[in-house]
Amino acid sequence: MTDANPKARRPVSAENGRSSHPVTMRDVAKAAGVSVATVSHVVNDNRNARIGEAARERVRKAIDELGYRPNALAKNLVSGSSKFIGLVADAIATTPFAGQIIHGAQDEAWKHGYVLLVANTEGNRAAEDEAIGMMLEHKVRGILYSTWYHRAAEIPRALLETDVVLVDCFSEAGEAPAVVPDEVEGGRSATRLLLDAGHRRIAIVNTTTPSPAHDGRLQGYREALDAAGIPFDEALVFDARPEQEGGYDVTDAVVAAGATAVFCHNDRVAMGLYDGLRERGLSIPSDVAVVGFDNQEVIAAHLRPPLTTVALPHYELGVLGVRLLLGLDPVPDGGRLAVACPPVIRSSV
Amino acid sequence: MTDANPKARRPVSAENGRSSHPVTMRDVAKAAGVSVATVSHVVNDNRNARIGEAARERVRKAIDELGYRPNALAKNLVSGSSKFIGLVADAIATTPFAGQIIHGAQDEAWKHGYVLLVANTEGNRAAEDEAIGMMLEHKVRGILYSTWYHRAAEIPRALLETDVVLVDCFSEAGEAPAVVPDEVEGGRSATRLLLDAGHRRIAIVNTTTPSPAHDGRLQGYREALDAAGIPFDEALVFDARPEQEGGYDVTDAVVAAGATAVFCHNDRVAMGLYDGLRERGLSIPSDVAVVGFDNQEVIAAHLRPPLTTVALPHYELGVLGVRLLLGLDPVPDGGRLAVACPPVIRSSV
DNA sequence: GTGAAAGCGCTAACAC
């Protein structure tokens, strides 16, 4: 790409009187008639060094008048490490979920004085390495490596040069602590929602792709059935592409199996099933009850009827990721922290 | 919150041999038997200073062996400004769209050697000020201030201390350049899609909330009708809450008005309308053609039939935001850059 | 061709 554009001009800036030379601590010191050390002490509320009320006041005044802002770059250089936490994501954009991870991580980091350095790599290994390199150069406190759906990830070697926590993914070799959704528990919750409404013939429409979600949710389903004393029936488990189309296409089979309730692998599948059921004149939840998974707001909250589902705790994943990274919470044995998937009750059960 | 947790432990780190003292340029210099200046020159490929091939080689070798990484913090301190671009967003999480803005901004920033510092403020003014302050302290090159839907924004004063570009919002006072979607053009495109399919009685289901989207899309609709020589009919414009429920509720009115095609304010409204139409035994597009707006993937691509719509160019908004900020593209007269909303053809027309 | 040295803005001993 061509970087130089002759017509280009710096935006806004010029007009508002941004002084050419930024105000430094020295300027403040001079203006207040004290030394830089004194300024530093009052700026950082240093408990050890006790500064007289008079000087303190003069410094504060000078700071205000000059519009002084501490230079974080210099501060970091001295302390040897920055207040940055890197977040490497394979797909910030492709999914509505990633945003929640960022949000959670950002909120928690913020609380502890840290700032997020975000890099989106779209799964591109080169971009990933470059991003990690740049984070390392900025002496980040650590890196959160996240994926947009729960899976095993092969983590870039460079990551091991700093502290890492995997978010929504895990390393099979156990090279780093991970925070992931508790798929089994989620599957149990979803199924129990149906069980509690009195259903006994409950179908599960799982995904065709092998994954922790596939296995975990199915296991949860079996456990819940088991706990309720209902025998597992192979004829009630279906696999479908994890999208609306998949749910729609499987409708006939589900109905034919005599299910009075369906646990869908995700909300999109449920949305497809809604269409299929409606076309057959079946109504929800009176003829067939449905629960989804993910709690994908745009869909779940606005289906007719609104979909009861189980939420993927993306926000918490982000929060816990930074907590583990900062050592605020202990890393559980096994290195993998499983986070509960809370049920979200609406009207499809 | 309590920061100290007795059971807490640093993650992974310990086991892999991260040296206690990071490798600095001085270490490399010593290992290569040259001065730090020389190392600096080869690291930065300095054209001016000509380093002998021999020394250059020794330095490279030392860098490799020691696993040296330049310290960006120090580099930034010297140069006086960092390679950071701040992105302040009012809702990273609440919407699937924001991700695209981040993604675009991030990609473009990256290309030019910049890194994104992301702050999510959820519209909280205090958080916003704190975020901006922190960015300023890190001497960011500039700040992108973005909102999750196109609107006028009152921009925090502190922003004016640096270069700013507004993304998906604008300042009524024109205090800063802005990049926004071209709502009028989008409205025209959407309407034309219907016109081109031969429709003459085209309804528009607009939103009830006043906004640039409301006004712009309506105007585009009128312009397209006009260009096609079709008189504007007040009876064909409806307002509805910009959600599935709104679209569903307005179905009767739309059908009663004799419309053969409907331009919906957004994809969610279209989704609701789909339900309404289906319940009345009307099929899409044979009985009624529908176009949406936004191109909200999860919905639009998977409705039955897939929804033809017009895309909100969030990714481009992000890209252009940083281009304006870096002065790579000129700020248009009026300070507001309007970005086209490209049609996305699927099967509902 | 390469090195010495002066800082960038700030912190933290340690004097006074």
Place this chain on the structure above:
DNA sequence: GTGTTAGCGCTTTCAC
């Protein structure tokens, strides 16, 4: 109580 000073890791003249 407050000032002096020595760096943090790096860039960049300017000598040699």
